[in-house]
Amino acid sequence: MTVALRLFALIIGLAFAALLQAQSAELQDISRLLKRGQHAQALDRVNKYLASKPRDAQGRFLKGLILAEQNKVPDAIEVFSRLSKDYPELPEPYNNLAVLHAAQGQYEKARQALEMSIRTHPSYATAYENLGDVYTKLASQAYGKALQLDSTNTAAQTKLSLVREMISGTNRPSSTAARAEPAKPVVVAAAPKAAATRAAAEPKAAPRLAAEPAPPPGSAPAAAKAPEKQVARGPASDTASAEDPIDAVRAWAQAWSKQDVAAYLASYAGDFKTPNGAPRDVWEKTRRNRVSAPKRIEVALDRIKIDAMDANRATVSFLQHYRSNTLKVDTRKTLVMVRSGGKWLIQQERASN
Numbered sequence: 001m002t003v004a005l006r007l008f009a010l011i012i013g014l015a016f017a018a019l020l021q022a023q024s025a026e027l028q029d030i031s032r033l034l035k036r037g038q039h040a041q042a043l044d045r046v047n048k049y050l051a052s053k054p055r056d057a058q059g060r061f062l063k064g065l066i067l068a069e070q071n072k073v074p075d076a077i078e079v080f081s082r083l084s085k086d087y088p089e090l091p092e093p094y095n096n097l098a099v100l101h102a103a104q105g106q107y108e109k110a111r112q113a114l115e116m117s118i119r120t121h122p123s124y125a126t127a128y129e130n131l132g133d134v135y136t137k138l139a140s141q142a143y144g145k146a147l148q149l150d151s152t153n154t155a156a157q158t159k160l161s162l163v164r165e166m167i168s169g170t171n172r173p174s175s176t177a178a179r180a181e182p183a184k185p186v187v188v189a190a191a192p193k194a195a196a197t198r199a200a201a202e203p204k205a206a207p208r209l210a211a212e213p214a215p216p217p218g219s220a221p222a223a224a225k226a227p228e229k230q231v232a233r234g235p236a237s238d239t240a241s242a243e244d245p246i247d248a249v250r251a252w253a254q255a256w257s258k259q260d261v262a263a264y265l266a267s268y269a270g271d272f273k274t275p276n277g278a279p280r281d282v283w284e285k286t287r288r289n290r291v292s293a294p295k296r297i298e299v300a301l302d303r304i305k306i307d308a309m310d311a312n313r314a315t316v317s318f319l320q321h322y323r324s325n326t327l328k329v330d331t332r333k334t335l336v337m338v339r340s341g342g343k344w345l346i347q348q349e350r351a352s353n
Helices: 004-023 025-035 038-051 058-069 072-085 091-103 107-118 125-149 154-168 245-259 259-264 278-292
Strands: 229-231 295-310 313-324 328-338 343-352
Touching: 025 058, 025 278, 038 058, 058 072, 058 091, 072 091, 091 125, 107 125, 107 313, 107 343, 125 154, 245 259, 245 295, 245 313, 245 328, 245 343
Parallel strands: none
Antiparallel strands: 229 295, 295 313, 313 328, 328 343
């Protein structure tokens, strides 16, 4: 099976579980039609739905899936392309675009789309895996070209054989069971609930958004810096401490682990800089989905460091270990903390893998 077909099958196979979690009754019915293979009826229903709600992101996302299932690849690409332009903060449309491009053998376009997906959500595991598969295919093409130009190049021949084994799966560990685990697929779950909310699920196969994408905002002006201090990992406190921003960060991680959405969102300052400048209400809807969707979440912090700027500002950096029933990812994070109303709150959030 080619890389493109493998990616496509994974995406479509996990699409429905995520979509059904957060859709209207009408879209849930349409999703069921799609799952049963009644593509024509599903497309007719979704077109009628979109006639009254032309900007509905979930409806448009579902239409793209239906068109892909009907093998109407150019039409599906157009749907996901427009969706990514209207809602550039969503990684899933980019990922699905990549899958469709790969299905047509357009691996360079697939690579570009996946890099956009990762840029919007640095912790999107599915996009990273798909990008690895696309790079594998590009490597196969490059080694093949090298052999066309020099058929005596034994090193290129060996590398090409290895890459082809990877693509065919003959040397690949049996990971399909883990990837097929019904959970929140990043790809398909990303269709936002309203204007631009990301779907509650994480991507197909063993991953899909859990650690949050947070583009590095501009660095905050530094005042007199107190010496950095290393802080040992420890349990989070229940409330944000007015004395120690680290306690506030631990409380934030604990609220996330408990899937206490209210406490989690209350950890962010009123002037929190949302990823890509998204409206606060859109960001909050996305976060509600991300925090509440998994069956279980565990967020642990390690290697915590604090760098005080002044009495009311500090940065806290750490290694975040995120675990859920569908995703495991370690992310380096830096939180810019501000003291407001006697509490330390998150003003900026930066993430990198």
